[in-house]
Amino acid sequence: MTELTSLTIAEAREKLKAKEFTSVELTESYLKAIDAANQVFNAYVAVTPEKALEMAKASDARRATGEVGALEGIPLGIKDLFATRDVHTQACSHILDGFKPKYESTVSQNLWDDGAVMLGKLNMDEFAMGSSNETSHYGAVINPWKAAGSNQQLVPGGSSGGSAAAVAAHLCAGATATDTGGSIRQPAAFTGTVGIKPTYGRCSRWGTVAFASSLDQAGPIARDVRDAAIMLKSMASVDAKDTTSVDLPVPDYEAALGQSLKGMKIGIPKEYRVDGMPEEIEALWQKGIAWLKDAGAEIVDITLPHTKYALPAYYIVAPAEASSNLARYDGVRYGLRVDGKDIVDMYEKTRAAGFGTEVKRRIMIGTYVLSAGYYDAYYLQAQKVRTLIKRDFELVFDAGVDAILTPATPSSAFGVADEDLASDPVKMYLNDIFTVTVNMAGLPGIAVPAGLDHKGLPLGLQLIGKPFEEETLFRTAHVIEQAAGRFTPAKWW
Amino acid sequence: MSVDLATVKRVARLARIAVTEEDANRMVGELNGILGFVEQLGEVDVAGVEPMTSVTPMDMRKRTDNVTDGDKAADIVANAPSTDYNFFLVPKVVE
Numbered sequence: 001m002t003e004l005t006s007l008t009i010a011e012a013r014e015k016l017k018a019k020e021f022t023s024v025e026l027t028e029s030y031l032k033a034i035d036a037a038n039q040v041f042n043a044y045v046a047v048t049p050e051k052a053l054e055m056a057k058a059s060d061a062r063r064a065t066g067e068v069g070a071l072e073g074i075p076l077g078i079k080d081l082f083a084t085r086d087v088h089t090q091a092c093s094h095i096l097d098g099f100k101p102k103y104e105s106t107v108s109q110n111l112w113d114d115g116a117v118m119l120g121k122l123n124m125d126e127f128a129m130g131s132s133n134e135t136s137h138y139g140a141v142i143n144p145w146k147a148a149g150s151n152q153q154l155v156p157g158g159s160s161g162g163s164a165a166a167v168a169a170h171l172c173a174g175a176t177a178t179d180t181g182g183s184i185r186q187p188a189a190f191t192g193t194v195g196i197k198p199t200y201g202r203c204s205r206w207g208t209v210a211f212a213s214s215l216d217q218a219g220p221i222a223r224d225v226r227d228a229a230i231m232l233k234s235m236a237s238v239d240a241k242d243t244t245s246v247d248l249p250v251p252d253y254e255a256a257l258g259q260s261l262k263g264m265k266i267g268i269p270k271e272y273r274v275d276g277m278p279e280e281i282e283a284l285w286q287k288g289i290a291w292l293k294d295a296g297a298e299i300v301d302i303t304l305p306h307t308k309y310a311l312p313a314y315y316i317v318a319p320a321e322a323s324s325n326l327a328r329y330d331g332v333r334y335g336l337r338v339d340g341k342d343i344v345d346m347y348e349k350t351r352a353a354g355f356g357t358e359v360k361r362r363i364m365i366g367t368y369v370l371s372a373g374y375y376d377a378y379y380l381q382a383q384k385v386r387t388l389i390k391r392d393f394e395l396v397f398d399a400g401v402d403a404i405l406t407p408a409t410p411s412s413a414f415g416v417a418d419e420d421l422a423s424d425p426v427k428m429y430l431n432d433i434f435t436v437t438v439n440m441a442g443l444p445g446i447a448v449p450a451g452l453d454h455k456g457l458p459l460g461l462q463l464i465g466k467p468f469e470e471e472t473l474f475r476t477a478h479v480i481e482q483a484a485g486r487f488t489p490a491k492w493w
Numbered sequence: 494m495s496v497d498l499a500t501v502k503r504v505a506r507l508a509r510i511a512v513t514e515e516d517a518n519r520m521v522g523e524l525n526g527i528l529g530f531v532e533q534l535g536e537v538d539v540a541g542v543e544p545m546t547s548v549t550p551m552d553m554r555k556r557t558d559n560v561t562d563g564d565k566a567a568d569i570v571a572n573a574p575s576t577d578y579n580f581f582l583v584p585k586v587v588e
Contacts, residue, residue: 102568200548214548243554244547312531323508330509332581337574343584348511360510364520365527367508368496377494378531383544385537390545425523426530442548467549 004029005170009074009227012173016063016073023063023073027056027117030075034119034171040493043166045080045138046088047120055117062115069115070234077172079163080121081128082108082218083207087118091209092136093126095354096335105207106239107176107218114234119172123162126356127326128183128211131431133161134416135358143191143413144169144489148456154413157187157431163221164191168489174222174231178208180215181314182435185447188221189408189460192449192487194228194477195221197435199467200442201246202232204239212321213244215314215439224486225448225478229253232470248468256471257478261295264476267302267401272434274410280453281407288405288450288461291483292476302401304392309385310437315429316369316382317440322359323366329354361425390441397466403476406434408447408460434462444470448477450484458487494532495525 004026007015012026031049038044052075059073083089083101090096104112112118125135132155133141141161143154145168156165160177164187167175177184179197188195196219203218210216220231233254238247268289273282293299331337331350338353340346355363369378396404410433414421421428438445444467447460461480465473496504501520505512512520566579575582 099572102565102571201551240556244549244551246549246551247554306537309534309537312534315527315531316534327509331574332583333570334572335574340584343586344509345511346584347509348506351509352511355510361520361523361527363508363510364501364504364524368500368504368524368528371504371507374494377535380544381534381537381539382531383546384539384542385534386545387542388537388539390548424526426526429530440548 005033007173008223009071009173009230012074017068023056023059023117024053026073027052027075027119030119030172037169037171037493041142041144041165041169041171042139043123043141043162043169043171044077044120045092045123045162048087048118051087052117052119055112059115059117069113070230071111072115073117074115074173075117075119076111077119077122077163077166077175078108079160079176079178080124081178081209082176083209084108084118084121088121090137091127092124092138093354093359094137094336094356095329095351099334103207106204106237106241107208107235110234110237111176116234122166122175125159125161126359127209127322128159128178128180129322129358129362130158131182131186131428132414132421133158135356137356140416141165142416144493145191145413145457146492153416154457155190155416157190157413159183160187160221164188164193164195167191167193167221167223169493174220174227176218176235177221178216178218179439180211180318181439182432184219184221185435185445185460185462186409186431188447189449189458190413192458192489193221193223194225194446194448195219196228196232196446196470196473197438197444198232198236198470199444201244202236202444202468202470204237204242204245206239206241210325212318213325214321215318225474225481226254226257228446229257229474246468251471253471253474256475259475261292261297261476261479264297264402265400266292266297266299266476267396267404268299269302269304269307269404269406271304271307272406274433277410278453281410281459284451284459284461285405285407288480291480292405295479300401302396302404304396304437306385306388306392307437310389310440311429311433313382313385313389314436314440315365316378317386319362319366320370320379321366323363323370326359326363386440389437393441393443402466403472404464406462406464408434408462410434412453412455412457412459438464443467444473446473446477448480449487450480452487495528496521
C-alpha cells in the first residue's frame with residue numbers, strides 16, 4: 001500500500017469516499033510523518049495532535065451520516081498568521097508570546113466548515129516580512145530540496161516557508177499561506193509546489209494578522225494545480241467582517257482544469273527580462289511559451305513600462321502600512337510585556353525586545369516615510385506610481401490579453417544564512433521582483449513548477465490574470481503542469 | 494534624501510522602539526540603503542496621476558447599525574499580560 005501522506009487532496013478525497021481508509025487513519029499518518037521529520041525542517045511551530053484527531057473523528061462521523069464537505073477529512077497545515085481559536089497564533093513573532101486568540105479567522109473557519117482537519121501551525125517570516133523564512137522567531141525552515149551532490153541546507157523561500165516546506169515534504173495535504181509581495185508564489189517556486197495569490201478581496205482578511213492591509217491576501221500552497229483549485233474554492237468568501245472582501249460568487253475552480261486554451265491570448269512582458277537573470281530562467285520561460293502555444297494559445301509581446309518601479313514603491317507602501325498596523329503591539333492587550341519606569345518606557349522596551357531586526361527596520365522606514373514633511377515625497381509619490389503600475393496591466397488586458405506569463409523568481413532556492421543576502425536588505429528584497437507588481441495592482445497570480453535548474457532545484461513560472469479571473473490561471477497553469485510534470489524532492493530525511 | 498543618527502533616534506522614538514547607540518548607528522546605514530533604493534521613484538512623471546486608494550473599484554459596504562457582538566469581557570482580556578476585574582492594567586499614566 002502506498003503511504004497515505006503521498007496522496008494529493010484530490011486522490012485522498014476519492015479514497016476517503018471509497019472508504020479505503022478513514023480520516024483518522026489519514027490524520028495519524030500525517031502526525032507520524034510530522035513527528036519523524038519536523039525536527040529536520042522546522043516547518044511546524046505548533047503541532048495540534050489532539051485537536052487533529054478530534055476533528056478527524058468528527059469528520060468520519062459526519063461521513064457516516066452522509067454529510068460530506070468539499071475538504072471532508074483532509075489534514076491541512078495553517079500558517080501561523082491565521083488566528084486559530086485557543087491555538088498558538090503568533091505570526092512567528094516574540095511580541096505575540098503565548099497569544100491564543102478567542103476567535104477563528106474566516107479563512108480557516110471556511111476550511112473547517114468544509115470538513116478539513118488542522119494538523120498545526122506553520123512557520124513563517126516574522127509578521128510575513130521576509131523572503132527566506134529566516135526572520136522567524138522560531139528559526140529558519142529547511143527546504144526539502146537539496147542541490148544535486150550537495151548537502152547544503154537551502155531556504156524554502158518566504159514568508160510562507162513553513163507552508164511550502166510542509167507541502168513539499170508531505171507533512172500536510174495542503175496549507176494556507178498569505179502573500180503581500182510574493183510570500184505564496186516565491187516559496188512555491190522554491191519548493192516545486194503550486195501557490196496562488198487570488199485577487200485582492202477574494203479571501204476575507206478577517207482574523208489574519210495584518211502586515212500591509214492594501215496588499216495582504218490569503219491563498220493556498222498545494223502539491224498540484226487541482227489541489228490549489230480545491231483549496232481556494234473553500235478559502236474564498238465574502239465576509240461581513242471584512243468590507244474589502246468581494247461579494248462575487250466563488251466559481252468551481254476545479255471545473256476550469258482541462259479546458260482548452262484555444263483563442264486565449266498570453267502576454268509576454270519584455271520588462272521581466274532583467275539584468276543578471278540566469279540563462280536557464282530565460283530558457284524555462286521560453287519552454288513555457290512553447291507549451292502554451294502548443295496548447296492553442298496565441299502569444300503576444302507586451303509592455304508593462306512601470307514594472308521596475310513596483311519594488312521601490314512597495315518598499316514605501318508596505319512598511320508604511322506595517323508601521324501603522326503593528327502599532328497595536330504595545331504590551332497592554334496581548335503578548336509580551338517588558339516593564340519600564342513609565343508607560344512610554346514600557347512600550348519602547350516591549351517593542352525593542354519583541355520585534356526582530358527586519359520588522360523593526362520596516363517599522364522605522366514606514367514611520368519615516370509617513371512622518372511630517374516626507375509624506376508627499378515618499379508615500380504620496382508611491383501611491384501615484386501604484387496607479388501607473390495598475391494602469392499598465394489594464395491597458396494590456398483592454399487590448400485583449402487574457403493572462404501574462406513570467407518567471408516566478410529570479411533564481412532557484414539559495415542557502416540558509418547566505419552572507420551576501422544578510423549583509424544587504426535590498427538584495428533580499430529583489431527576490432520579489434517578479435511577484436510584487438501583482439500585489440501592487442491587486443491582481444491574481446499563480447506560481448506553478450515548470451522545471452529543474454542545473455543544480456536539480458525546482459523553478460517556477462508565474463501567470464498573472466485579470467481581477468477575479470482565477471479560473472483562467474488554473475486552466476493555464478494546468479496546461480503547464482501537464483507539460484512539465486510534477487516535481488517531488490528525493491527523500492533524504 | 495538620507496537620514497542621520499539624530500533622525501534615526503527621532504523616528505525610533507515616534508515608532509516607540511527603544512534603540513541602543515549601536516542599533517541606531519547600524520540602522521543609519523540600513524535605512525539609507527533602502528531610501529537610496531526607493532529614490533528612483535522620483536524619476537517617474539506623475540503629473541495628473543491620482544494616488545491609488547483602493548486596488549478594486551468598490552464602494553464601502555455598509556451594514557445596519559446593530560449590536561452584533563459583545564458580552565465577552567473575559568475573552569477580550571484573556572491574553573493580556575496584566576489585568577484586574579476585566580480591566581487592562583498599565584503603569585500609571587496620570588499623576
